[in-house]
Amino acid sequence: MKLQNDLILRAARGEKTERTPVWLMRQAGRILPEYREVRSKLGGFKELVESPEFACEVTIQPVDILGVDAAIIFSDILVIPEAMGLPYQMVESKGPWFENTIKSQSDVEKLRIAEGADLHYVLDAIKLTKKELNGRVPLIGFAGAPWTIFSYMIEAKGSKTFSVAKKMLYTNPALSHSLLEKITASTINYLKAQIEAGADMLQIFDSWAGILSPEQYREFSLKYIAQICDAINGVPLTVFAKGAFFAREEMSKLNCNVIGLDWNMDIAESRALIGNEMTLQGNMDPCLLYSDFKTIKSETEKMLRAFGPQKHIANLGHGLYPDIEKDKVRCFVDTVKEFRF
């Protein structure tokens, strides 16, 4: 089916666009009353992720309500460890939690390499959403970067320091690499299945990139992201490594189309480090959306001018915070859509 709005795909491929495309990380979620209503019917986050009909519904909500140029499938990066044999729970107002974690090489051996079919509920949600979107905007699929998935599988939950996961890198690099390899193989299978199900574009989220030293990042994260990039063909691919300011130059060598920037990263400096080949995505501070409308508009325009008219996908530098007002998000989206260089 021909897309009526393919701005984001063209921008990702470095093709000329009439204006900058825009979407927001966590656009489908708690900021929308319509989302909260669906979720309250279902009882929990995981039920929503695992129900294709409802996942489809909340995936499309921001396209209708916010007017963004892409939908991103409503899911979670932690579906991968679960498909590998390590189930997670999502604890209300606390976040993810793994009852079992990986402690030994035999724990790694027990894990299976996930196949697309293990994640049929995500694939069904993608198929259904593609049908329901009916070509209005592209649909983005995604997965966590192997290091970020690894850190949850070792640490059991979110952490300020991820010192348990990092301890594993230092004390047992062999186990660490064998687990990262299994996660990488699973992720490649999963992303390929997402393309087959209809995803028009993919994004890899390395949420905990910023807690590794440059050297460890190279060895335990970037290496596996590169393997995924090399294995994925046919749709544009974005890599967003939050906090990996130190790896920007190396990331320009990845076999992907778009590099996501967080709001700590200076736009001109990032462009200089990454070069002119790739498209950049980002990078407004999510807290800007607490401001008044006038400030949101002027700061968003400043960001657009800093990125320039081409090879840019407007977004935040991180996911939307749940207490942001919907109209403030719309203001950000509308400012991008109305802006002309």
Add this chain to the structure above:
Amino acid sequence: MKLQNDLILRAARGEKTERTPVWLMRQAGRILPEYREVRSKLGGFKELVESPEFACEVTIQPVDILGVDAAIIFSDILVIPEAMGLPYQMVESKGPWFENTIKSQSDVEKLRIAEGADLHYVLDAIKLTKKELNGRVPLIGFAGAPWTIFSYMIEAKGSKTFSVAKKMLYTNPALSHSLLEKITASTINYLKAQIEAGADMLQIFDSWAGILSPEQYREFSLKYIAQICDAINGVPLTVFAKGAFFAREEMSKLNCNVIGLDWNMDIAESRALIGNEMTLQGNMDPCLLYSDFKTIKSETEKMLRAFGPQKHIANLGHGLYPDIEKDKVRCFVDTVKEFRF
């Protein structure tokens, strides 16, 4: 009294040293059984901070046990908001908590500018420690950077995003600046009183530097750090802004002696950005100390070579984590002390 070991002061001033001096952030604390024993007698962290005799005892412990080249007074950055009229609690295994926070301009008006005398217990601890150290090593005093103190006074507690504090910057910059000014004035008074009490060197900790955009960091943090640097004379001053990779070049213009680096920051790149005038401190990943002794030794030597023989104070890139074994810390310290270029 003449210092028997003034390596760290000479290194800070850019003078030639026979070897690299070494100390560790959070060296006085839970990693030492001797500390845990003192603390269990007293019941809580705050009781320890407020008791000069016990604060002195735990301040000196790492000099005896670890052989570091400096002591740092055992205290907390949150003594400043308390002295300004906003008391804090230290909740076991949760961290700091403020029952009252700053919500309005009238809340700011009610705060007083702290004087040295408001923090007599810290000053008494410094005096006593200087006497007990008897010139063995220099004593470091410290304070939080105004932005980091501000963030706790608004947010009430630690946070991954500090979105409440950042919201205040966006929604009420006038209030934010008036609060930051009061914190800055209090901090200058406090640091001057620490020098008068005998502190040989000072460090400013900007623990939450890394959550601000470069532009906001300039406006709401660096500006006030610069005011403190300009007001302090007579002892070397270190500024450690965790996560402020984007501000390294600007920080080279601060009127201070030493810039602390975290472990995300490449050493050669940081030296190039900061220039050759200033001394650098850091920057080992705290998690290295989970490794075996051989790895700790080789990685520490690699770090020393990267910094070079002069204008470097060896340290971690963040505070010690509480579950690190004492002998691993000793291995880091001994490696620095035994290394010869």
